[in-house]
Amino acid sequence: MARKNILKGLMEAPKTDNNPPARVDAAKPRYTTGAIGAVSQSIADLKRRSVIEVDPRLIDTAGLHDRLDTDTDLAALVDSIREYGQQVPVLLRPNPNDAERYQVVYGRRRVAALKQLSQPVKALVRVLDDRELVIAQGQENSARKDLTFIEKANFARQMRDGGYERKVICAALHMDKTLISRMLSVADRTPLPLIEAIGSAPGIGRDRWLALADLLEKSDRDGVALAVGETSDKRFEAVMRGLSKPRAKQSPQVETLRNEKGTAIATAKRGNDKMVLTINSKNAQGFDDWLVTHLAEIHRNWKDSTGG
Template identity: 60%
Template sequence: MARKDLLKGLMEAPAAKVDGAPLPRFERGAIGAVSKSINDLRSRAIIDVSPELIDNAGLKDRLDADAEGLADLIASIRDYGQQVPVLLRQNPHQEGRYEVVYGRRRVAALKALNQPVKALLRQLNDRELIVAQGQENSARKDLSFIEKAGFAAQMVRLGFDRKVICDALSIDKTVISRMLTVTDAVPEAVILAIGSAPSAGRDRWLALAKLAPRRNQAQLVAAAVGPSSDSRFEAVLASLQDPRPANRATAQALEMENGRIIGVARRSSQKTVIELRGPEGQEFGDWLLFELESAYRNWLESKG
C-alpha cells in the first residue's frame, strides 16, 4: 500500500472497539505510533459544528436561567467572536448529532447568533462525561454553593462513589458530606423555589438545613417569596427562625407645670427614648445637652 493510501486509511478508517471503547486501527510499532499521533491530533483539533446539531447531556448544574447573563454573552461573542471552545462528544443515540459536555451557555449564545460552534470533540462514555462536566464546574467561580451541592447529589443518585465525586468537583469528602447534608434536609422543590442564592454560602445553607424539618415542603415553598434568589433564601430562613419577643414600649407625654407638652418619653425593658418637639422643646433640648454632665453627677450624688 502506498504511503499516501496508508495515511488516508489512518485518517478515515473506522476504529475498532473493545468493550465499547474505540481503539486505533494499528496498535504496535511505528505505524501504531503514527496512528496514535493522528488520534491525538484529532482530539486536540477544533472543529466547527452547527448549534442545531448539539444536544444537552450530563447533569443540570444551574438553577437560574440568567437571561441577562446570556444576553451579555451573546453581545460579547458578537463583538469579539467565540474565544473559548466548548467540549462535545458524539451523540451515542443519534448518528450525526453531538452532545455538549460543557459550554452550554456558549452553545445557546451561538445558536441565537446563528453561528457555528467552535468545539473540541472527545470520545467519552456517560461516566467520563459527568466527571468532565464536574471538573469544569469546580473551576467555575460563578456557580453557587447550592448549585455545586445539587450537582454532587445528582452524582450520588446515579451511583457514583464519594471518591469519584470528590475528584470530579475537586473537593474533599468533608465538603461533599456538608453539601449532601443540605440536599438531604432541604427538599429539592424548596431549592428550586429559592434558586442559586449566590450570596448564601455553605454556613447559611447548613443553618437552613438544620431548621428545615420545622416546616413541611409546601410551607417552605410558600415562604420562598422575593424578587431575587438571595431574597427568597432570606425569606425561607426567616420563616424558620423563632420570632423575637415583642418589645412592649409605653409612651408618656412630657407635660410641664405650665401645661405645655414639649415632647414624649417612650420606655421599654431595654431603653428609654425622650423625644422633644416644637421650638420650646428644641431649646430645652439644647440646654439639657449642655447640662447633661452636671445632671448626671447630681443623680449619682443622690444615690449616695
C-alpha cells in the first residue's frame, strides 16, 4: 500500500486549499534524484511514449509556418476524422508561457479539424525548446511526401531568417547544403506574396521554380497579378506564361515644343527606352547649333542640381 501511495504521489500534483490541481507536464518528472527520482524518471519515459487526449481549445500554434494552402482540403480531413477517427497523433509541447496550455509542434491541420468537430486531440507531449521544436517540425515535414518543394523552400527561408545556422536547417530537413542553397535561392528571388498567391503547387518541382526565379529577375512585372487559375499548379503556369511573353511595345509619345510666340521649334518622341529630339532648324534660328555646343554643360548643371 505504501508503494502504491508513492506512485500515486508521483502521478498527481500536490493540492492545497488555495491552489487548484496543476497540470503535470507529460515529460517532466517531479523528482530527479534518489530512488524516487529513478521511479519518477521511468514514469516520465513511459509518458513520453504514451498518447494522451487534449482539449483542442488548449492548443496554441508555435514554430514556423510550413503549409501554404492551410485551408485546402480541411473539409475533407474533417469528414475523414468524423468517420474514421484520428489515426495519427500530433506532437505537442507544454506552452512555456502558460502552464495550463500546449503548443502544437506538428499536426496543425489535425488540430484544426478536431477543433471543428469538438473532439479531443490524441497527442504525444515532449518538452522542447524553440530550437528543438523547429528541428522536430522540419524533420516531420521532410518525411511527409505531400509537402511540396516550395513549401520546404519557404520553411528553410523562415529558419534562416530566424537565425538558425545552415547545419541546423540541413538537419531539420534532412538535406545537404547544396539542396538547401538551391531552395533558398528560389525563396529569396521569389517574393513571398507571389509564393502565397500561387500556393503549394504540388506538381511543380525544383527546376520549374528555379526557372521562374530566373524570369522574375529579368522582369519588372507584377507576378501576383498574373497568378490566376483554379488550382495552384495552374496559377504557377499562368505566371510563367505571363513573364515569358515579350512586353508589348508602347506607342511612341510625341510632344511638340514651342517658343514664346507659339512657333513649333522641335518635337520630342518618347519610346520604350529612348527619346528622339528633332529640331526644326528653320524655326530654331541657330538654337540647334547652340544646344549641341552646350549639351555637355547643360547635362553637368543638371547633375549638380539633382545631386547626381
